[in-house]
Amino acid sequence: MxxxxxxxxxxxxxxxxxxxxxxxxxxxxxxxxxxxxxxxxxxxxxxxxxxxxxxxxxxxxxNDAEFAREWREQREKFRPRGPAVITQELQKLGVDREVIREALSDFDSSANAYKAGSKYAAKLPVQDAALFRRRLGAFLHRRGFQGDVLGHTVERILRELLDSLHGGVDRDEQYDQAEEPHRWDRRQGNDECAYHRSGSDVS
Missing domain, CATH: 1.10.10.10 (Winged helix-like DNA-binding domain superfamily/Winged helix DNA-binding domain)
Incomplete structure (x- = not known):
């Protein structure tokens, strides 16, 4: 026995x-x-x-597929990050690129950028629209948001904050500029970002 x-x-x-x-x-x-x-x-x-x-x-x-999905969901819920940062994080943890791509296939960059930016924006001086754009843009870029998603999110949050300050109506020139599309440009050696109206050259 x-x-x-x-x-x-x-x-x-x-x-x-x-x-x-x-x-x-x-x-x-x-x-x-x-x-x-x-x-x-x-x-x-x-x-x-x-x-x-x-x-x-x-x-x-x-199960790396489930792990990547869970990592993404935790980021979305507690510390929103863009797909670029989430991809870097998962790659450092040894997850295959194709597995990461699948985990982010239905990722809502706009919603996550808005969630991340809204809280930070409350700390910024909204009266200076140019400074507001630079700081919020740099913040979102560090968190992995890029391109149109970043630019549109900055303009949306700026517009909402200005609306709240002026009862939904603002005739200030800075607000009028917020209605126009902008392009975000990361300048090397500077932790802030610069906005340029669509069609203009990036210096």
Missing amino acids: AGSKNATKDPDPLYQKAKNAALRLLTYRSRSEKEVERRLKGKYTEDVIDRTLSDLRRQGLL
């Missing part, structure tokens, strides 16, 4: 130790497969690591 019980145990104690270590990592938060591999590397043989990862995949405890 004793021999029968022993036969059911895994003959490789290192494998069980590696798996327990991986499971402890996964109790804190979801992980990419590469994250777990990196934590095990150097402590266990490649065969033991490969077997551990294979078993965790089979049990549904490692």
Whole structure:
């Protein structure tokens, strides 16, 4: 009987130790497969690591597609970031480019940019529209928003804040300029951004 019980145990104690270590990592938060591999590397043989990862995949405890989706959802809910930043974050965690692309396939950049920018904009002096645009534009750019999404978000938030200050009607020239389309340009060596009306040259 004793021999029968022993036969059911895994003959490789290192494998069980590696798996327990991986499971402890996964109790804190979801992980990419590469994250777990990196934590095990150097402590266990490649065969033991490969077997551990294979078993965790089979049990549904490692799934990079689900991990990438969850990472994106957490960003959207708590700390909105643009697709450029989210892509960089997931790449650093070892997630494949195609998996990332699929996770971001229905990402709403405009909604996330607005959510991220609205809170920060409350700290800015709205009376100076040019300064407001530079600072909010730079903030959104650092968080991975780009191009038209960034420009339209800045103009939308500026317009809403000016409306709230002037009861929905503002005849100030700065507000009138907010109605015109702008292009955002990142200037090297400067942490702010410059806006240019559509059709003008970027200096």
